[in-house]
Amino acid sequence: MTDSSSIRFPDGFLWGAATSAYQVEGSPLADGAGPSNWHHFSHQPDAIADGGTGDVACDHYRRYEEDVALMRQLGLQAYRFSVSWSRILPEGRGRINPAGLDFYRRLLDRLLEAGIQPCATLFHWDLPQALQEQGGWANRDSANWFADYAHILFRELGDKVPLWATLNEPWVVVNDGYMHGVHAPGHRSLDEAPWVAHNLLRAHALGVQAFRADGQGQIGLVVNLEPKYAASVGPDDAAAMSRAHAYMNRWFLDGVMLGSYPDELAEMFGQHWPRFDLADMALLLEPFDFLGINYYTRSVNRDAPQNPPPHAESVRQEGAEYTEMGWEVFPEGLTRTLQWVKQRYGDPPIYITENGAAFADPPAHNGRVADPRRVEYLRGHLRAAHEAIRLGVNLKGYFAWSLLDNFEWSLGYAKTFGLVQVDFSSQRRTIKDSGYFYRDVIARNGL
Ligand SMILES: OC[C@H]1NNC[C@@H](O)[C@@H]1O
Ligand SMILES: [Ca+2]
Secondary structure, eight states, rough: OOOOOOOBTTTTOEEEEEHHHHHHHOOOTTGGGOOBBHHHHSSSTEEEEHHTSSSSSTEEEEEEEHHHHHHHTOOEEEEEEEEOHHHHHHHHHSSSOOOOOHHHHHHHHHHHHTTTTTEEEEEESBBBBBHHHHTGSTTTTTHHHHHHHHHHHHHHGGGGOOOEEEOOHHHHHHIIIIIOOSSOOOOTTTTHHHHHHHHHHHHHHHHHHHHHHHHHHEEEEEEEOOOEEEEEHHHEEEEEEEEHHHOOOOOOOOIIIISOOHHHHHHGGGGOOOOOOOOHHHHTTTTOSSSEEEEEOOEEEHHHSSSSSSSSEOOOTTTBBBBHHHHHHTTTHHHHHHHHHHHHOOOOOOOEEEEEOOOOOOOTTTTTTOOHHHHHHHHHHHOOOOHHHHHHOOEEEEEEEEEBBOOGGTTTTOOOOSEEEEEEETTTEEEOOOHHHHHHHHHBBBB
16 A cells, blocks of 8 residues: 655755666767777677667767756756766777767756756766776776776866766676676676776775865765565575675675775685775775665575575565566665665765666557556655655655666666656657656655
8 A cells, every 4th residue: 555645855855867878878989989898798799688789779969958858847956867988088098089078068058057956977887998998997097097087077077067976886887797797898707806896996986086186066976775685584594695785785885984895705705805905995985975875676585505696596575566677666675775874884965866667668648658657666765765864864865767768788678767758769758657756746845
């Protein structure tokens, strides 16, 4: 039963929606842009479920003015997007491509004219291919490449962007790109993965230092968190839950908030786990202004010794509701996760930088797209977010994933998360019922 009592969020709570460059922009090589590793990866045979690539996507690189108009129609107060590193630096380092900067200046000007706060992510997985070919994040120099890139953006775009994020979901880069090989660069290496994670966090810290030197506004880190439950009360499943929790939720946050990695990681990686310099661990503690949390679901884990770290597997829950991603709809996990972050990491300011659901939506009919399951998903998770605020979590805003149906990485275009439907054959946008629902939430600052 949905609770019918109305709720109001705090004054000034920030309401937005999110996208990322490679998932929506298209035109990957336009106007002097260099290829990213995702451009390279998505063109590999069988890399993407429906054979999709980011070549066109939502054509946002060319339709951004129409899309900002859609954001206005939804009454968004903020828009979270990412900058394509290889538009700015086609070889990843050195030569700047002015046309790349100009695209983001145009987008920022449209947003500011519309009274929409930009929230820019520096890195949302699309590393310049030229840097991937120099080892990418496995190369210790990657942290410096990132800091140089960050410095350019702060200098060139800093006066138009109040909220910055260094990285989006470093865990996914490691788990999907370096452990399971299903994301760019498609590696499976217990030796590379810990160093990739470490260099990503070093990059984050050096990026924050660059921001302190000449940035304006606030800067944060965006992580995906998924509360872990045990499939049974047995000790093996409890241990599996604890390993899964360390691997997915604590690895990166302990690194940057506590200056150490969970002991469980050294245990589960064994001889593949490096010895990290103390100087590195001190760097990781570079303070930043807010934590971005991306929440979708929980997982219930049982022991799976045959699996790679964390030697666990998730168990489907009888009677539960699942999205098209195979993710359980579990809003109470959001409240629990926000409380856990508050208690473990010293009550940092938090934005929910992504929350949303993929459901099989019907095609637009008479200018409408009925997506009641997404409306209920959002309603339930907004209630859960409000409950966290009631429990004292310093939650400052919420960004729905996603503004538009878009390229869902290795799953291609079939998984649709948008508040706005995109007909990829015509590029026609249609606001879904969930978009109108969200517009009313923003207008009321609550449910
Ligand atoms: O899977 C849905 C989203 N999750 N976080 C990162 C985004 O790029 C994904 O589309
Ligand atoms: Ca507030």
